[in-house]
Amino acid sequence: KQEVTQIPAALSVPEGENLVLNCSFTDSAIYNLQWFRQDPGKGLTSLLLIQSSQREQTSGRLNASLDKSSGRSTLYIAASQPGDSATYLCAALEYGNKLVFGAGTILRVKS
Amino acid sequence: DAGVTQSPTHLIKTRGQQVTLRCSPKSGHDTVSWYQQALGQGPQFIFQYYEEEERQRGNFPDRFSGHQFPNYSSELNVNALLLGDSALYLCASSFLGGFSYFGAGTRLSVL
Numbered sequence: 372k373q374e375v376t377q378i379p380a381a382l383s384v385p386e387g388e389n390l391v392l393n394c395s396f397t398d399s400a401i402y403n404l405q406w407f408r409q410d411p412g413k414g415l416t417s418l419l420l421i422q423s424s425q426r427e428q429t430s431g432r433l434n435a436s437l438d439k440s441s442g443r444s445t446l447y448i449a450a451s452q453p454g455d456s457a458t459y460l461c462a463a464l465e466y467g468n469k470l471v472f473g474a475g476t477i478l479r480v481k482s
Numbered sequence: 483d484a485g486v487t488q489s490p491t492h493l494i495k496t497r498g499q500q501v502t503l504r505c506s507p508k509s510g511h512d513t514v515s516w517y518q519q520a521l522g523q524g525p526q527f528i529f530q531y532y533e534e535e536e537r538q539r540g541n542f543p544d545r546f547s548g549h550q551f552p553n554y555s556s557e558l559n560v561n562a563l564l565l566g567d568s569a570l571y572l573c574a575s576s577f578l579g580g581f582s583y584f585g586a587g588t589r590l591s592v593l
Binding site (some may be wrong): 375407415416473 | 486488513515517522523524525526527530537538540570572574576580581582583584585586587589
């Protein structure tokens with residue numbers, strides 16, 4: 372059974388810092404790894420998707436990497452801004468298009 | 483493109499009642515998945531519909547049932563509501579294992 376863990380559970384940083392969010396998964400038989408953002412009480416916004424054959428994906432100030440052999444993915448946020456404050460969720464896509472989520476990292480960027 | 487739309491936004495029910503939640507997928511998407519997100523946790527997979535059939539099911543009791551219509555829209559039904567069913571219910575649509583696009587969710591409170 373796939374289990375996804377995210378570390379840290381919460382993170383508070385000053386504006387401008389670069390930061391790394393970590394995600395680990397127990398079963399490497401995944402199709403892709405997705406990162407989402409969730410604002411309080413809202414739905415999920417897709418940020419990045421890394422196919423199982425890829426090593427990383429970049430979108431603006433965001434960069435996500437994937438190492439299937441070690442069961443790890445990281446989300447790197449450069450030059451953080453207060454608007455980046457949200458919960459970040461990673462999810463592994465299993466056979467049948469089922470997403471298995473971690474519990475998320477709550478990020479607060481202080482101005 | 484309206485994206486994934488869910489209705490209603492909020493619902494308040496009492497224990498033992500039944501509830502129906504609705505989802506319209508993003509244009510061009512044929513697969514609809516439902517997730518339950520309890521407070522402070524990541525979303526948990528309930529089930530997935532493709533071509534009007536339930537294709538996969540998570541670890542949820544038979545009180546949770548669903549349906550997909552020919553236009554790909556979907557309903558989630560929950561019978562005999564329990565206090566523990568209080569959560570944010572998220573609908574996601576996708577096509578061929580690509581990005582999963584999520585709706586804003588339905589907040590269900592069971593009193």
